[in-house]
Amino acid sequence: MVVALVLSPANAATLQPETDGTLSITAFGEKLVVPRQFAADVYVSGPNAKTCVEDDYKQPAFKLRPPATLGNSLQRWLVDPKTAECFEQLAPTQAAPDGGEFTLVFTLGRDGLWPYPGVAGLDLRRYGIALENLDISLGQVRPADTETCVRMAEGGKIDSNGYLRNGLADGMDTSFLRAAGPATPQICVSCQQISLWTCYDTLTSTQDLLVVTAAWSQHTGESSPAWGELDAALRRFAAQVSSYRDGEDLH
Numbered sequence: 001m002v003v004a005l006v007l008s009p010a011n012a013a014t015l016q017p018e019t020d021g022t023l024s025i026t027a028f029g030e031k032l033v034v035p036r037q038f039a040a041d042v043y044v045s046g047p048n049a050k051t052c053v054e055d056d057y058k059q060p061a062f063k064l065r066p067p068a069t070l071g072n073s074l075q076r077w078l079v080d081p082k083t084a085e086c087f088e089q090l091a092p093t094q095a096a097p098d099g100g101e102f103t104l105v106f107t108l109g110r111d112g113l114w115p116y117p118g119v120a121g122l123d124l125r126r127y128g129i130a131l132e133n134l135d136i137s138l139g140q141v142r143p144a145d146t147e148t149c150v151r152m153a154e155g156g157k158i159d160s161n162g163y164l165r166n167g168l169a170d171g172m173d174t175s176f177l178r179a180a181g182p183a184t185p186q187i188c189v190s191c192q193q194i195s196l197w198t199c200y201d202t203l204t205s206t207q208d209l210l211v212v213t214a215a216w217s218q219h220t221g222e223s224s225p226a227w228g229e230l231d232a233a234l235r236r237f238a239a240q241v242s243s244y245r246d247g248e249d250l251h
Contacts, residue, residue, distance in 0.1 A: 012088035013102060015077050023074060027102040028139030029095035030210055032241050034104075039075040044087055045103040045135070052086035074104075091139060095209065103137040119233040127226035130217045132198075134234075136241065137211040149177045149188035163189075163223040176223045186251070187231045189223070197221045201231055203238055203250040212238045212250070 013027040023039060025032045034042055044052075049072050056068045067083065070076035077084050091102035124131065156166040156177075163176040178187040191199040196217045203212045214234050218224065238250055 011092050011094065013091040014088065014093060015074065015084070017078070023078075025074075025104070026093055027091035028209060029093070030138045031243060032104065032136060032138070034074065034241060038106075039078060040070065040073050041107045042074045043105045043107065044072045044074070044077065044090070045105045046090065046101050046137075048090055049087070049103075052083055052090070095139070101137055102139055103135055106134040106136070119237045122230070122233045124216070124224075124226045124230060127224050128219050129224060129226050129230075132215045132217055134215075134237070135211075135213045136238075137213075139209060149175045149190070159223050161223045161225050161227075163187075163227075165223065174221055176227075178228070185231070185235075187227060189227055191218075191221055193221060201227065201234060203234060205249055210238075210242055210250075212242075 013025065016024045016026070017036065018024055018033075021036050023034045023036055025034065053068070053072050053076075056064060056071070067076050067080040070080070072083075072087075077087050119134075122131075156164045159165050159176075163178050165174065165176050174191050176187075176189045176191075187201065189199055189201050191197050196219060198215060198217050201214050204210070212234060214230060216230070235250060
């Protein structure tokens with residue numbers, strides 16, 4: 001459940017340009033760091049974010065002028081005081097016992113490649129995988145997906161890529177769990193068939209205050225050897241944009 005928050009300026013989310021060319025975002029007691037050059041490609045999301053730019057939807061898109069053409073991006077937060085004030089009210093600076101959610105959506109670069117640190121140049125199209133989005137959520141408590149995956153995979157079989165699978169009927173959720181090895185963390189992937197198969201890899205901090213999710217589409221519901229590469233890139237990305245430097249902090 002998302003809780004609407006009324007915050008004082010002293011306890012509102014902040015966006016701060018840093019001298020090293022990055023932007024720091026502080027919310028729910030967590031800090032994220034995004035390279036300044038990506039400000040127009042990173043968007044504030046969540047159920048309440050749309051209300052901050054609701055006037056944009058009152059006219060056709062071709063009539064929009066700056067700053068409305070910037071949507072709900074970090075760039076608009078930087079240059080539009082009215083939108084900035086609204087974004088700041090979406091989350092507190094410090095952790096909130098009543099919950100709430102603050103999400104950043106990282107969009108794709110040219111040719112479907114991630115341009116961001118940690119995942120730069122990651123191209124999985126050779127495996128028939130098309131990355132769709134990467135989200136970072138703060139303050140939203142979720143159960144550990146790996147634990148759910150373990151329960152669903154009970155009685156499953158190891159497939160050709162080394163994943164323990166529990167598949168339901170075609171078109172339903174199917175989960176894969178890769179057994180932990182000496183240098184391999186557990187990877188839990190969940191997939192659902194819509195038009196294509198849409199799959200997710202989710203990493204959650206130990207305190208459940210930070211959630212990093214990658215979503216992609218693929219043509220089959222089978223596991224792929226590319227998932228390990230994607231999971232490793234996702235962990236590098238999380239380490240570079242958040243305070244979770246040790247991969248063991250994310251499960």
